[in-house]
Structure formats: C-alpha cells, structure tokens
Amino acid sequence: MIRLEEVSYSYPDGTPALENINLTVKKGEFLGIIGKNGSGKSTLALQLNGLLKPQTGRVKIRGMDTRDPSKLPGIRKLVGVVFQNPETQFVGRTIEEDLAFGPENLCLPPVEIKKCVDMALAETGLQKYKYRSPKTLSGGQGQCVALAGILAMSPECLIFDEITSMLDPESGKAVLETIKKLHKKGKTVVYITHNLEELYDADRIIVMEKGKIRLEGEPESVFSNPSLQALGLALPSVIELAELLKTHGMVIPWEKTFSPKSFAEELCRLFLKT
Amino acid sequence: MPIILENVSFSYSRKTPLETLALRDINLRIEKGEFVGILGEKGAGKSTLTKLLNGLLKPETGTVRVDGLDPSLREAKRRIGMVFQQAADQLFCKSVYEEIAFGPQNFGYSKKETEERVYEAIKAVSLDHSILSRDPFSLSGGEMQRVAIASALALRPDYLVLDEPITGLDPVGKKEILDALKKVKDMGTAVVTVTHNLKGFFPLLEKIVLIKEGRIVFQGSRENYLRKDCVPLPPIASIMKELRARGIPVNPEVFTVEDALEEILRVKFALEKEKQ
Numbered sequence: 001m002i003r004l005e006e007v008s009y010s011y012p013d014g015t016p017a018l019e020n021i022n023l024t025v026k027k028g029e030f031l032g033i034i035g036k037n038g039s040g041k042s043t044l045a046l047q048l049n050g051l052l053k054p055q056t057g058r059v060k061i062r063g064m065d066t067r068d069p070s071k072l073p074g075i076r077k078l079v080g081v082v083f084q085n086p087e088t089q090f091v092g093r094t095i096e097e098d099l100a101f102g103p104e105n106l107c108l109p110p111v112e113i114k115k116c117v118d119m120a121l122a123e124t125g126l127q128k129y130k131y132r133s134p135k136t137l138s139g140g141q142g143q144c145v146a147l148a149g150i151l152a153m154s155p156e157c158l159i160f161d162e163i164t165s166m167l168d169p170e171s172g173k174a175v176l177e178t179i180k181k182l183h184k185k186g187k188t189v190v191y192i193t194h195n196l197e198e199l200y201d202a203d204r205i206i207v208m209e210k211g212k213i214r215l216e217g218e219p220e221s222v223f224s225n226p227s228l229q230a231l232g233l234a235l236p237s238v239i240e241l242a243e244l245l246k247t248h249g250m251v252i253p254w255e256k257t258f259s260p261k262s263f264a265e266e267l268c269r270l271f272l273k274t
Numbered sequence: 275m276p277i278i279l280e281n282v283s284f285s286y287s288r289k290t291p292l293e294t295l296a297l298r299d300i301n302l303r304i305e306k307g308e309f310v311g312i313l314g315e316k317g318a319g320k321s322t323l324t325k326l327l328n329g330l331l332k333p334e335t336g337t338v339r340v341d342g343l344d345p346s347l348r349e350a351k352r353r354i355g356m357v358f359q360q361a362a363d364q365l366f367c368k369s370v371y372e373e374i375a376f377g378p379q380n381f382g383y384s385k386k387e388t389e390e391r392v393y394e395a396i397k398a399v400s401l402d403h404s405i406l407s408r409d410p411f412s413l414s415g416g417e418m419q420r421v422a423i424a425s426a427l428a429l430r431p432d433y434l435v436l437d438e439p440i441t442g443l444d445p446v447g448k449k450e451i452l453d454a455l456k457k458v459k460d461m462g463t464a465v466v467t468v469t470h471n472l473k474g475f476f477p478l479l480e481k482i483v484l485i486k487e488g489r490i491v492f493q494g495s496r497e498n499y500l501r502k503d504c505v506p507l508p509p510i511a512s513i514m515k516e517l518r519a520r521g522i523p524v525n526p527e528v529f530t531v532e533d534a535l536e537e538i539l540r541v542k543f544a545l546e547k548e549k550q
Contacts, residue, residue: 036444037414084442138316165442166360168316168470169506194444234445237473238509240531248539260509264516267538271522271545 001027001157001188002048002079006057009043017043019211020057025157025190030183032199032219033192035208036232041192044208045161048190049079061157077106080150081159084166086142090134095126095145098134102153120152124178140171144178157188164198172198196223197236200258207231220254238263275341277304277327277354277433282336284322296322298488300336306432309459309478310466313506314485320468323485324435327466328354341432352381355426355463357436361419362411370396370413370421371406377429388428395424398461399454416447420454427458434458436467440474448474472508476529501526510534 002025009018017040025031025048035041046052047059050066061078064071080102083089092098096117103116121127124144129137134145143163150158160179164172176198183189191202199205205222207215209231215222222228223239235243238260242252256266282300287293297319304310304327312320325331326338329345343350358364367373374395378388396405399420405413410421419439426434439455440448452474459465459478469475482499484492492504500507503515503526511529514537518524528537 036446037416140316162442171316232444232446234448236509237531238513241510241513241534244531244535245538248535250538250542260512260516263513264520264522267513267517268520268522271542 001025001029001062002190003060004047004054004057005060007047007054007059008056009047009052009054011043017211018047018054021211021213023206023213025188027156027188028183028186030180030189030191030201030203032202032205033190033208034194034196034199034205034233036194039208039232040211041208042161043211045081045159045190045192048157048159049081050075051081073106077153078155079157079159080153080155081161082143082146082150082163084162086139086146086163087135089146089149090142093133094131095121095134095148096130098145099149099152102149106153116152116154119154120148123151123182124148138171139167140174143167143171143175147175147178151182155187157190158182159190159192161192162194164193164195194233196233196239207233223254276306277341278302278337278339279326279333280337280339282326282333282338284319284326284331284334286322288334296488297326297485300326300490302483302490302493304433304464304466306464307459307462308464308466308481309455310464310481310483311475311479312466312468312483312485313470313472318485319488320485321437324356324437324466324468327433327435328356330356352429353432355423355429355431355434357419357422357426357434357439359438359441361415361422364422364425365410365418368409369406370408370410373410373421374406374425374428377425381429391428391430392424395427398427398458399424400450400457414447415443416450419443419447419451423451423454423458427463431463433464433466436465438468438470440469440471452478470506472506476508476511497527500529 004021004023007018007021010016033041043052047054050072053067059066061075064075066075090098091101099117099120100113103113121130124147126144126148134142137145164175179189199219202219205219206213207222214231215225228235238257242257245252250270252263252266256262279300279302282297284297285293285295312323314320322331326333328351338345340350340353365373367376371392374392375388378391401420410418413421440451455465456478479496482492482496483490484504492499500511507515508529510531514524514526514528514534518526522541524537524541528534
C-alpha cells in the first residue's frame with residue numbers, strides 16, 4: 001500500500017528528521033509507530049500522504065510517487081491524516097459542514113457529498129451532533145469529528161498522529177476503539193503514539209529514535225525488548241511487573257497482561273499450583 | 275494558613291437556559307507544603323475547582339479564602355501560581371527570560387530583584403541558564419512546560435496549582451516535570467494538581483481529592499484512598515484490588531512495581547508454607 005525507500009528528510013534549519021527510512025505498510029495492516037518527542041514520528045506521518053516530500057529516496061502510495069504533483073490528489077484520496085489537536089483541524093461552522101469540506105474538495109456532486117457525510121457521521125456515532133459547532137464538543141468528541149472529516153473522503157489508509165495524547169484516559173480509549181472498528185472493516189491504519197499501552201494489539205510496531213527505525217516487530221517482542229528504555233520509552237508498569245515475575249518463575253502470558261482482571265486471575269492460577 | 279473552601283457551589287451560564295451546575299457544596303482545605311492530587315473523570319469539575327482557588331472564577335455560594343484573603347486580591351493572586359494544561363497557550367514573550375520576568379515586573383519588583391527571581395525559578399525546575407535567551411516557542415514540550423512552571427514560581431507563590439501538567443509529553447518530558455514538581459514541593463510550596471496520569475503522579479501525592487459529578491466523594495491521604503478501594507487506581511493497584519477481590523490477602527497500599535513484586539512473592543511463599 002505504502003512504500004518508503006531510503007527516505008531522508010531534514011527541516012530547513014538543518015535538523016535531520018528522517019534518515020534512510022525503508023518501510024512498507026501493507027494493506028489492511030495496523031502499524032504502530034512509537035518514539036520519544038523529536039524522534040521523527042510526525043515527520044514520517046507527513047511523508048505518508050505527501051504533505052512533506054523526501055529530499056532523497058522516495059515514497060510511493062500504491063505506485064504513485066509523492067514527488068509527482070499530478071499524483072497528489074489521488075494520494076490524498078487514498079491516505080488521510082488526523083493530528084494531535086482537533087481544534088486546529090476544524091473548518092466548518094457545524095459538524096455537517098466540517099465533514100462536507102473534504103468531499104467538496106474532491107469535486108463530488110452534492111448527492112454524493114451528503115452520502116459521504118452521513119456515512120462518516122454513522123461510523124463515528126456523531127449523528128446527533130450534526131448541527132452543532134465542532135468547537136462546542138469535548139476533546140474526545142472533537143477527535144471523532146476530525147476522524148469523521150477524514151472518513152468522509154473514504155480513504156483506504158488512515159494515519160493518526162498522537163491523537164489521544166491530549167485526551168483523558170476514557171475518551172482516549174473510546175477514540176481508539178472507533179479506530180480499531182474501522183481497522184476491522186478493512187482500513188489500513190498507521191497509529192503514532194508514545195503510549196505503548198495503546199499498541200497491545202497492533203499487527204506490527206516500529207520504534208523510532210533520531211530519525212531512524214531502531215526496532216521492529218510484533219507487540220510482544222517489541223515490549224519485551226530490553227533496549228526500550230534506552231530509546232526514551234516507558235514500559236507499561238504492568239508489563240514491567242510481568243517481566244520481574246518471570247525472573248521468579250511466575251510466567252504471566254502476554255495476552256493476560258492487558259487487563260488487571262486477567263492479570264489477577266492468572267496470578268491466582270499460579271498461586272493455586274503452588 | 276491554608277486555602278479554605280466552605281460550602282462552595284458554582285454553575286456555568288447562570289440564569290440562562292444553558293445553566294450547568296459544575297460544583298456543589300465543596301468543603302476543602304489545602305495546607306501549605308502539601309502535594310495534593312485532584313482526580314475524577316472528565317467533566318467532573320476538576321478544572322473549575324482550580325479556577326476557584328485563584329479567583330479566576332467566583333463561587334456562586336460559599337466562600338474561598340487564601341490564607342484568610344479573598345482570592346481576587348492582588349496579594350492572594352501572588353500567593354497562588356497557576357499553570358494551565360497547554361504550556362504553549364500561556365507563553366507569549368520573545369525570550370524565556372522575558373517570559374519568567376513578566377510576573378515579577380508586573381508586581382513592581384526592581385530589576386535586580388526580578389533577575390534574582392528568574393534565576394531562582396529556572397534553578398527550581400532544573401533548567402540551564404543558557405535557556406534564558408531562547409525563544410520559548412523553539413523549546414520541547416517538557417521544556418516549555420517547565421518554563422511555564424518557572425514563570426509561576428518567580429512570584430514565590432505559597433501554592434502552585436496545575437491542570438494536567440504532563441499530558442501530551444513523552445516519558446522523558448513527563449519525568450522532567452515530575453522531578454521539578456517534587457523539588458518545588460520539597461522547597462515548601464504546596465503543589466495542587468489535576469491529573470489523569472496516576473502512574474506518574476501517584477508516588478508524589480500525599481493527599482487526594484476525588485470529584486464525581488461536581489461533588490467531593492473522597493478527601494484524604496493516599497493510603498486511605500487505596501484502602502477504601504476508590505477509583506481510578508494506578509495499574510498496579512488495580513491488580514492488587516483484583517487479587518483481594520479473589521480472596522488473596524495482599525496489602526491494599528501497594529501501588530509500585532517493586533512493592534507489588536515483593537507482596538506477590540510474600541503471598542506465594544505464605545501459601546506454599548500453608549500447604550506443607
């Protein structure tokens with residue numbers, strides 16, 4: 001779906017943000033990208049739909065090169081990005097109007113635009129807020145509007161750049177659940193975060209540092225990699241506890257660490273064995 | 275003298291059809307030198323409470339007193355420093371120095387006194403002198419937040435009130451802020467913070483105020499909070515709670531990884547012994 005070949009990018013002040021990145025995002029995949037601030041995650045996100053273009057190497061979206069201006073409308077239709085702060089992404093006075101902005105710009109006829117908007121409202125559960133101003137919503141609902149605005153353009157691939165980091169835990173979980181649902185329906189998802197806990201059930205995770213990919217693999221192998229802390233990332237405390245218990249001969253299987261309940265159940269089972 | 279709230283209630287958009295009650299019958303006491311966490315779900319009234327503490331909002335009924343003073347008085351405002359969620363929103367000067375000096379200058383302190391306070395404030399948040407000439411907007415999220423805290427500290431407040439100070443920061447940035455706040459507290463300033471980040475803040479909190487739908491439902495020490503099975507809990511404490519629910523006698527006050535490991539091994543050993 002998306003292929004990056006030897007991509008490098010430096011900002012105008014000379015700060016290198018990406019160095020020789022090779023990465024393929026497969027169709028239907030849920031790819032997690034983590035790394036501390038300044039590791040190049042967001043720059044990478046902007047490369048994925050041509051908002052930034054590589055200085056060396058190339059980025060191809062289903063064969064279309066992001067450096068070719070004639071391909072950009074096609075690329076933007078395939079790949080949509082949602083950013084950290086929803087308020088900076090609103091354009092309409094009402095949510096309905098806001099969601100219509102994308103399809104309008106794709107020059108769809110009004111009947112089609114309405115269909116796109118209704119579909120996006122339904123997917124995100126925002127129907128009842130249709131005529132409200134996006135600015136009157138809570139942070140979590142705001143992120144849903146930003147997500148719906150992208151969905152209205154029916155992209156195949158969705159990029160999320162730290163969209164839950166300003167939200168309270170409950171709202172963050174709700175937004176992530178919506179995204180997981182969309183993934184199950186076939187959307188390709190690239191999810192950028194510095195909260196490892198959000199990536200338990202990603203298909204694959206890459207860890208970035210200083211513009212390079214340092215680790216790559218399935219969540220279980222990445223989470224248990226001893227170099228995570230050196231890369232500026234904090235292991236969830238539950239995983240930390242599971243790792244320590246392992247050294248004392250008490251093994252909590254990976255999938256049991258996702259909730260306190262299953263963790264405790266597993267511990268009880270181990271206690272009974274003794 | 276403490277901050278005292280007595281029977282405080284507050285509604286937004288009062289006397290309009292949109293009137294919403296945000297806080298009801300709040301009685302709260304914040305002592306000097308305490309580290310207080312204000313917890314609760316979104317919309318519970320946490321941020322409203324912080325704004326009542328420093329006079330940004332006035333109570334509809336009841337009274338707020340800061341060391342016996344009305345919070346809208348200049349002297350009361352000096353005693354309470356406020357840091358909002360997004361540091362970038364409260365920065366506005368061309369250099370970090372100007373930013374931190376803004377408060378003391380407005381209170382009419384001399385140039386020398388102001389300079390002294392700026393250096394004292396950046397030291398308190400562990401920032402280097404070299405940062406003073408930089409543009410605040412070129413800083414990392416963690417640095418920006420520390421500059422915002424330093425700006426509040428430059429007035430030598432007795433109470434520092436923060437709203438979600440580590441949201442949106444990476445683990446390194448979070449640790450920088452937590453370390454800075456611990457230092458501020460150790461120097462004698464009370465720290466009062468609204469937070470959802472229990473993993474980061476729990477070890478620092480001495481007192482917890484839990485708000486639910488505009489009312490205080492718990493107020494007391496961290497130990498009591500844990501013993502009373504309040505929620506939200508940090509992840510490790512949640513596991514301990516689940517274990518107790520299954521009849522495993524673990525200490526309810528455990529919430530760190532290290533203590534949990536010790537506690538689990540202790541219980542395991544005790545169970546093994548029982549069997550023999």
